[in-house]
Amino acid sequence: MTTDVTTVSSPIEALTPTEASAATEALTGRLFEAGVGAVELLNIYLGVKLGLYSALATEPLTAAELARRTGCDERYLVEWLQGQAVAGLTTVDGGEPASGRHQLAPGVAAVLVDETSPTYLGGLALMLAAAGGVMPALVQAFRTGEGVPYAHYGSDAVEAQAALNRPAFVHDLVPNWLPQMPGVWERLQTPARVGDFGCGYGWSAIELATALPAVRVTGFDSDDASVAAARRNAMAAGVAERVTFEVRDLAETRTDWGGPYDVIFFFECLHDLPRPVEALRNARSALGPKGTVIVMDERVAETFTADGDLVERLFAAASPIWCLPQGRVGPDPRPVGTMMRPAALHALAAEAGYARSEILPIEHPTFRFYQLHP
Ligand SMILES: C[S@@+](CC[C@H](N)C(=O)[O-])C[C@H]1O[C@@H](n2cnc3c(N)ncnc32)[C@H](O)[C@@H]1O
Structure with missing residues (x-):
């Protein structure tokens, strides 16, 4: 024809x-x-x-x-x-x-x-270098449909992730974000148990424990290097007695998640997870009677937007080379990728059995916050 x-x-x-x-x-x-x-x-x-x-x-x-x-x-x-x-x-x-x-x-x-400066961007250079190193593997992955495990991106990738979010945890997590999370701020002034699911280098857990003396935090992450670094960081920050970290796949079928938790956080990791529904389900099962889940994830446009702004372009470009391949690993992976829009989050939460999920009115140029009610 x-x-x-x-x-x-x-x-x-x-x-x-x-x-x-x-x-x-x-x-x-x-x-x-x-x-x-x-x-x-x-x-x-x-x-x-x-x-x-x-x-x-x-x-x-x-x-x-x-x-x-x-x-x-x-x-x-x-x-x-x-x-x-x-x-x-x-x-x-x-x-x-x-x-x-x-x-x-x-x-x-x-x-x-200054790695804790709110404007620190050294992590961006590390991320670019790490992505460069996996390009041949990505070419293969695009052909086969398989994933590229996070560990293949190397230590620069892990350092990059930690470096990119640490300033926000240092400057915003406790003084700015927590008070805007209904019920969370009050609860964390009293002896409370917190889960940091997908904790990376542990900077969020360490910040919470440092600022809130009655709080104990348990962090889980499947990446050995991240958990080893998180333990070292907690020790150096003097909070290792109240902050523990464990290597664990958040989607594992098990009941001992160290709860019951008053709050479980997923800081910028849900969209990366190979099996986000199972991870949310595990979190739900680990909550105490009045417990709640907070998800911080990418502030992408609510619906597909061609010709997006700089933030949308960054996320859309990162997804096929970073988040999606890292999530397509292990048995039966169903990762969302970087472009996790609110509708996708609400669908995951509903599938994981949460009664309700909502967007919290916390302003941030790159992150959106959700609260999930069991
Ligand atoms: C973008 S990083 C965020 C890390 C940290 N929360 C932060 O904000 O710096 C995503 C994290 O999810 C972790 N992760 C990915 N898949 C996982 C899984 N199946 N179980 C546990 N952690 C996982 C990665 O190892 C990585 O540390």
């Missing part, structure tokens, strides 16, 4: 030649800028991993001094420092990259050095 191409209409053909050329030019510019940003982020990755920004934050340094401070090769550092100056992330005093003194440009420390 042949198709008469002159009768096929598409948005491209509807454009005049001038409009088409302007659209091509705009896309070329957009992708070029994205490419520059991606390469700069990979250089930022080196700066974060090797402690280069931290060293430069202390005082202006020459390449040789930076090499001595960080144990890195001077010739590589000259090249890296040149790129940082060209990108506007540093300033150079006294001539050429090899001989001049380099210091961080204003604002850089709050984005790339």
